[in-house]
Amino acid sequence: MITLAKKLLSDASGKANLDVGDIVICNVDLAMIHDSGGPRRVKPILERLKRNVWNKKKIVVVTDHYVPVENDETRAIQALTKKWVKDNEIDNFYDEQGICHIVLPERGHLTPGLFCVGGDSHSPTGGAFGAYMFGIGATEMAGVLATGSIWIQTPETILMLWQNQLRKYVTAKDMMLAMCRKIGMGGGRYQAIQFAGETIRNLPMQERMTLSNMAAELGAQAGLIAPDETTIAYVEAAGGQVPINWRDFQIETAEETSNITQFDAANLSPQIAAPHSPENSDNACEFRDTAFDVAYIGACTGAKYIDLLAAADVLKGKRIAKGVILKVAPASLRDQHRAAEDGIMQILEDAGADFLANSCGICAGYGEDRLADGQVCISSTARNFKGRMGAQSSSVYLASPYTVAASAVTGMLTDPRLVMED
């Protein structure tokens, strides 16, 4: 049996017997672009190439970066995006519906076996659905839109094998921060990382998405998870077309899988990554007595329904500490509505949270709410590079939504188990 990565690339390229390192041309099943790297950047290139989009049904456009518009420049970007979508007759257009990596699967666009590209570095999120998905820049995206194909170098598979059950208040985000420390941000070497084992199989889809999402932070091209019944149930509920042969992609290990790193979920504690890298992670309790200004629950990584639910679990009946602020930007409008129906948004509001738009916002250093000079933030997002979320002198700690919420309650970086009764 071949690896899942090779199986997906073999199907997309029509070439059997791929060896690691082989460069092949793959046909693209789906290309996702957003308002920042999308129409405003690909339009002039397509015009120069004198080419229209190769298949309007295989293109998904999402506005999530310059949302809400804050000035004439960003207003012009959104106007251009809408006009391009109209001119190119793109039906799959999600305007201010949430962050692309969340909107794409919730609207049924991702299913096992697809070969997809996204104009955003967190595109490996699609790997959680057993699709090969990776991020590319705007010029390369224009090439895909013009030709429907892209070159790829057949990757080796690096297996992250997780055994046993996570303890309460320990999440996929904590698993990921532990992996960032273990193999480093370059550890993925732009190969395909695959998450496997009992722990993964027991995770719901939105937790699996957190792992695949941050395969980017491990330096991998893709972050794959073999599809199972959990995947199929999600895809069907989202209205996606499940391929009849989906079990062909149910590959966790292959004969050639030799690069395996093992983890014991039962021994994992909540993690915090110190500024300015996700690999600076350690047990949350090591950071006690660290003060901060802003607690942020946001982004594709850390503000999905399941993340809002985790935050509410901690914040129910509590208030955030004096002197800190809590900002919440639900990752999609649909997840926000669901959270509102379930009383989660009310719990967050009662605890003192301020709400921001369903967009990338502070995580990407965009918008008026970005961090000010010297501000310290604890965030459920993916990246804490210097200056990423605002001023160069600001700094960011990364953690799970549980840990961000617990820290908001105490005003200091806090292991969530310390504020929970059981």
Add this chain to the structure above:
Amino acid sequence: MPRLWRLEGTIDTDVLAPGFYMKSPLPELADHCLEAVCPDFARTVRKGDVLLSDANMGVGSSREQAAEVLKYLGISAVIAPSFAGIFYRNAINLGLPVFTIDESFMRTPSLANGARVKFNFDAPELLILDNATCIKLIPIPDFLKELILDGGLVPHLEKRFLQEGSHS
């Protein structure tokens, strides 16, 4: 004479193309390239200069402006022991030569900031003129070499479409 810019530590895409200036035109974005780690860079970099960075160069976002600003500012090659994948692809697609260097060479004392250098694309190597040292870089597949020589993906596709057109 081209000079070497020796950057130390992690050079991520936010350092190369800060998020706050991403909405601005390229020349303005380029003014802020590397300002967090090397405030004089954008003002003093000259055409043909070579950039040498530590491992995992260009880690972070998919924004190709991270590579585009370097090309705009005149950088003739980016060399590092390893690159973040998206940055690497973006650089090639924009026709910016990117080459990996064996980690052991990184300790070469003459590979210092400001060294006078000459970069050779065809047989990839970096000549350090101050002491006549030649450092071999790791060759890349012909497919990628052709993309760079064509000037990046767009001119490459223009050439291809022209050929396809003339055949039909």
